[in-house]
Amino acid sequence: MNEITVRAHTNIALIKYWGKANVPLNIPTTSSLSMTLDRFYTTTSVAFADQDQLVLNGQTADATRVHNFLDMLRAKHGDFPAVLVTSTNHVPTAAGLASSASSFAALTGAMFRLLELSEDLTEMSRIARRGSGSASRSLFGNFAVWNKGENDASSYTESFYDEDIQLSMLVAEISSAQKKMPSTRGMQLAQTAPTYRSWVEKSARQLEEMKAAIRQADIEKIGLLAEDNALGMHEQNRSCAEPFDYFTEDTRRIIAFAQKCYKSGLLAFVTIDAGPNVKIITDKATEKILLEKFRANFPEITFDVAHAGGGLEYL
Numbered sequence: 152m153n154e155i156t157v158r159a160h161t162n163i164a165l166i167k168y169w170g171k172a173n174v175p176l177n178i179p180t181t182s183s184l185s186m187t188l189d190r191f192y193t194t195t196s197v198a199f200a201d202q203d204q205l206v207l208n209g210q211t212a213d214a215t216r217v218h219n220f221l222d223m224l225r226a227k228h229g230d231f232p233a234v235l236v237t238s239t240n241h242v243p244t245a246a247g248l249a250s251s252a253s254s255f256a257a258l259t260g261a262m263f264r265l266l267e268l269s270e271d272l273t274e275m276s277r278i279a280r281r282g283s284g285s286a287s288r289s290l291f292g293n294f295a296v297w298n299k300g301e302n303d304a305s306s307y308t309e310s311f312y313d314e315d316i317q318l319s320m321l322v323a324e325i326s327s328a329q330k331k332m333p334s335t336r337g338m339q340l341a342q343t344a345p346t347y348r349s350w351v352e353k354s355a356r357q358l359e360e361m362k363a364a365i366r367q368a369d370i371e372k373i374g375l376l377a378e379d380n381a382l383g384m385h386e387q388n389r390s391c392a393e394p395f396d397y398f399t400e401d402t403r404r405i406i407a408f409a410q411k412c413y414k415s416g417l418l419a420f421v422t423i424d425a426g427p428n429v430k431i432i433t434d435k436a437t438e439k440i441l442l443e444k445f446r447a448n449f450p451e452i453t454f455d456v457a458h459a460g461g462g463l464e465y466l
Contacts, residue, residue: 154198155264159256160460161191161318163422163430165377166358167385168297170351172343174335177284177328178306180342181354183301183363185288186352188320189460191242193250195257197265200235205295218328220255220282226261227278255282256289260463276308292462294365296358308438314460316368319428319438321431324453325401332395334425341384343392350383374413374420374432381422382406399427401452408448417441 162185170180200393203221205214207213217236225231236258242250263270274298275286287308288295293315300306308353341347357380364372390396398406403424409431412419419441420432433441445454 153448155261156194156196156466157257157260157264158192158194158464158466159253159260159286159289159456159462160187160189161193161250161253162187162285162290162295163199164285164288165280165373165422165432166240166354166361166380166383168284168340169387169422169425170347171284171335172299173302174339176303176306177280178302179284179297179299180351182358183285183288183297184311184365185285185295185297186297186320187289187316187460187462188457190321190322190455190457191253192254192460193240193242193252193257193378194466195236195238195254195261197237197258197261197273198235199265202233204235205238206236208240216282217258220258221262223281224278224279228266228268234265245284252285252289253281255279255286256463258282259286260465264334265466269352273307273309277303277306280306280308290463293459296362310462312365316365316370317435318370318373318459319433319435320457321433321438321442322428322455323401323405323431323445323449324455325399325405325429330426332397332399332425336395337388337425339393340391340393341387344390346351346388346390347387350387353379353383356390370432370434372420374418377422377432378420381424385423396425397426400448402427404427405429405431405445405449405452408445412441413443417444426428 164185165240166184168183172178203218205212205217279286291402294312296311297308410420418433437454
């Protein structure tokens with residue numbers, strides 16, 4: 152088998168993963184629920200080579216993280232030769248738009264086929280999780296739930312709801328610069344916040360409410376829950392032992408404007424991952440009106456529109 156090429160899309164957690172119960176195994180403190188996005192994706196090719204190498208967006212890149220991931224796979228599924236990984240990200244890297252999620256999901260899918268392993272999505276999600284926690288969710292289309300679990304076997308992702316519920320997301324690309332606080336370190340710090348435990352408990356309740364809202368295609372409820380969960384997550388960062396903040400002034404302005412739009416009667420709710428970029432949740436009937444308003448008020452910021460995307464795709 153010469154070369155395997157796979158595409159995986161990024162995902163945005165509507166109920167967040169922010170904190171690790173087990174760092175080496177990437178086992179989270181909370182279960183999470185995400186929507187896979189059609190707009191942003193990674194295409195990855197793998198082939199056997201003389202040494203583990205990474206070519207990212209046409210440039211030779213530091214292969215340490217990929218090499219560690221491949222070694223983990225070797226330990227679990229038997230030794231195999233070195234691998235050349237060629238990856239193209241159609242998403243800003245390390246800016247809170249989950250490029251590592253689509254990257255490690257694509258790499259997992261490609262390696263399972265290259266090694267002729269059984270393409271069981273549950274097992275693939277456990278492997279992808281080891282590369283990047285949220286990568287386990289990018290194997291699936293539409294909505295997925297990552298069950299936090301207690302150990303390697305029980306921490307896996309499954310498809311939750313595989314239908315279009317007319318949800319739209321405006322993505323405000325405030326910055327494509329690499330974030331100052333890496334996610335892993337940010338999570339460790341967030342877990343020192345005095346309110347962290349109560350955020351975790353609330354998140355478990357919100358997960359069940361979010362599942363019900365998705366089944367009912369209740370965009371308003373989805374948006375209100377996602378916004379509260381995300382703002383709560385970022386509050387842990389600001390109140391931890393070494394406070395930090397991913398928000399910029401533009402992040403705050405967009406949040407305030409979205410909240411103003413909601414008060415005026417439009418569906419507009421924010422969710423923000425580990426970075427400054429804001430995702431505005433709305434429905435397909437409202438997206439054009441909202442897009443015009445945001446572009447008029449923030450002409451210097453790029454806005455994209457994303458909808459629910461598909462799962463792992465072999466090219």
